[in-house]
Amino acid sequence: TQSTWDILSVYFFSRCWYPNHPFFGSLARVHAQTTTQMSAVEGLRKRGASKSHKVLPTCDIVDDNDESSALLTGDSSHSRIAVWAEKLQVWFVSVFGKISEVLPCTAPEVSPREIHQLQPFAQHVAIPFDHSNREHKQALCELWNIFTGGLPAPNESMVFKEWKDYGFQQQDPGSDFRAAGVFGIHNMLFFADAYPQLFKRLSQPSENGFPFAIAGLNITMMLMAMIDVSDRKTCFHTTHNTTQAKRARKALVDILLHPLQTSEEPTLRSIEHAFGNVYVTAFSVLDQTWTASNAGILQFNEVLLKTKKRLDTILIASKTIDDVTRHI
Numbered sequence: 001t002q003s004t005w006d007i008l009s010v011y012f013f014s015r016c017w018y019p020n021h022p023f024f025g026s027l028a029r030v031h032a033q034t035t036t037q038m039s040a041v042e043g044l045r046k047r048g049a050s051k052s053h054k055v056l057p058t059c060d061i062v063d064d065n066d067e068s069s070a071l072l073t074g075d076s077s078h079s080r081i082a083v084w085a086e087k088l089q090v091w092f093v094s095v096f097g098k099i100s101e102v103l104p105c106t107a108p109e110v111s112p113r114e115i116h117q118l119q120p121f122a123q124h125v126a127i128p129f130d131h132s133n134r135e136h137k138q139a140l141c142e143l144w145n146i147f148t149g150g151l152p153a154p155n156e157s158m159v160f161k162e163w164k165d166y167g168f169q170q171q172d173p174g175s176d177f178r179a180a181g182v183f184g185i186h187n188m189l190f191f192a193d194a195y196p197q198l199f200k201r202l203s204q205p206s207e208n209g210f211p212f213a214i215a216g217l218n219i220t221m222m223l224m225a226m227i228d229v230s231d232r233k234t235c236f237h238t239t240h241n242t243t244q245a246k247r248a249r250k251a252l253v254d255i256l257l258h259p260l261q262t263s264e265e266p267t268l269r270s271i272e273h274a275f276g277n278v279y280v281t282a283f284s285v286l287d288q289t290w291t292a293s294n295a296g297i298l299q300f301n302e303v304l305l306k307t308k309k310r311l312d313t314i315l316i317a318s319k320t321i322d323d324v325t326r327h328i
Contacts, residue, residue: 107246110253115229117257121271122229129177129185131158139185140173146192147203165205167213176213180220187220188213190276191283195328198280202287209297210290218304219282223275226252248312252278259321274321282311284328 130136140158145151147166154160159172168176177184192199203212226249257266259274286307289295295303318324 107243108250109246110250114253114257117266118227118229118253118271120268121256121275122227124268124272125181125183125224127182129174129182131174133182136182136185139182139189143185143188143192146189146199163213166203167211167215169214173213176217180217180224183224184217184220186272187276187279188216190273191216191280194276195280198284198328202283208290210287211297211300214300215286215304216279216283219279219286219307222304222308223252223279223282227256244309244312244316248315251315251318255315255318255321255324261320277321277325278315281314281324281328282307285310285314 137158141153144153144158154162159174161171163171163173170176180187188199192203202210226245228249255278256271256274258264259270259277264270286303289306289310290303293299293303293306314324314327
C-alpha cells in the first residue's frame with residue numbers, strides 16, 4: 001500500500017542521512033544477537049549436545065503456555081511482539097543493507113589521528129617470522145607444547161609433518177606464517193591463554209577436518225586488512241570497498257583504540273589485547289558458520305567470507321570490547 005511505501009521511504013532516507021542514529025544501532029545489535037543465537041542452536045543440532053556450547057534461548061522456541069518460558073520472555077503477547085520485531089528488523093537490515101551499497105549513503109571514516117595512533121601497532125605486527133630468531137622459535141615451541149599438552153617436538157628445527165595435524169599446510173609452519181608474520185603465532189598464544197577450553201576444542205584434530213592453524217592465520221590477515229594501516233597487502237583488501245565494510249573498519253578501529261570507551265590514551269599493549277579478543281570472536285563465528293554449513297575444506301573460502309560479513313555486523317553493533325566478546 002501507499003502507507004507502507006511511505007514508511008519504507010522514511011526509513012531508507014533516514015538511514016542515509018543519519019547512519020549513526022541509535023535506532024539503527026539497536027537494529028544492528030538485535031540482528032547480530034539473533035544471528036549468533038540461531039547459528040549456535042543449529043551448530044548443536046549438527047555437532048551434538050556438546051558441553052562446551054552455550055545455547056541461548058530464542059523467541060522462536062518459546063512455548064507461550066510454559067510458565068518457565070514466561071519467566072524469560074514475559075507474557076505471551078510480549079513474546080509474539082518480540083518475534084515479530086526480530087523478523088521485521090532482519091528484513092530491514094537485509095534489504096536496506098543491500099540497497100545502501102549501491103546508493104550514496106554516508107560511511108564514517110578513520111581519521112588521520114586514529115591512523116597515527118595505530119602506527120606503533122602496525123609496525124609491531126608487520127614483523128615477519130624468522131626461524132633464526134630465538135624469540136620467534138621459542139614462540140613456535142610454546143605453540144607446539146600447547147597443541148600437544150607438553151609433548152616434546154620431533155626435532156629442534158621445528159620442521160616436521162605433525163604440524164599438519166593442527167591445520168598447517170606445510171611441514172614448515174614458518175611458510176604458513178609468511179603473510180601473517182610472527183603476530184599470527186602471538187594471536188594463537190593469546191587465544192590459548194585467554195580462552196583455553198575453546199582453544200582446546202577447536203585446535204584438536206577432528207573428523208570434520210577443521211583447519212585450525214590456517215583459519216587462525218586467515219583471521220589475523222583479515223583483521224589486519226580491515227585496519228588497513230600497513231603497507232603489506234593481502235587478498236582480503238579486495239573485500240573492504242562497500243559501505244558496510246567501511247563502517248565495520250571504523251567500528252574496529254574505535255574498539256581497538258578505546259575498548260572500554262574511556263578517554264585514556266591507547267597503548268600498544270591495550271590495542272593488542274583488544275585485537276586478541278576480536279580475533280577470538282572471529283574464530284568463534286567462523287566455527288559456528290563452519291558447523292552450521294556442514295562445511296569441508298573445499299568450502300573454507302566460502303565460510304571465511306560469511307564469517308567476515310557476520311563479523312562486520314557484530315562490530316558495527318558494538319560499542320565496547322565486551323559487546324564484541326558476547327558472541328564468543
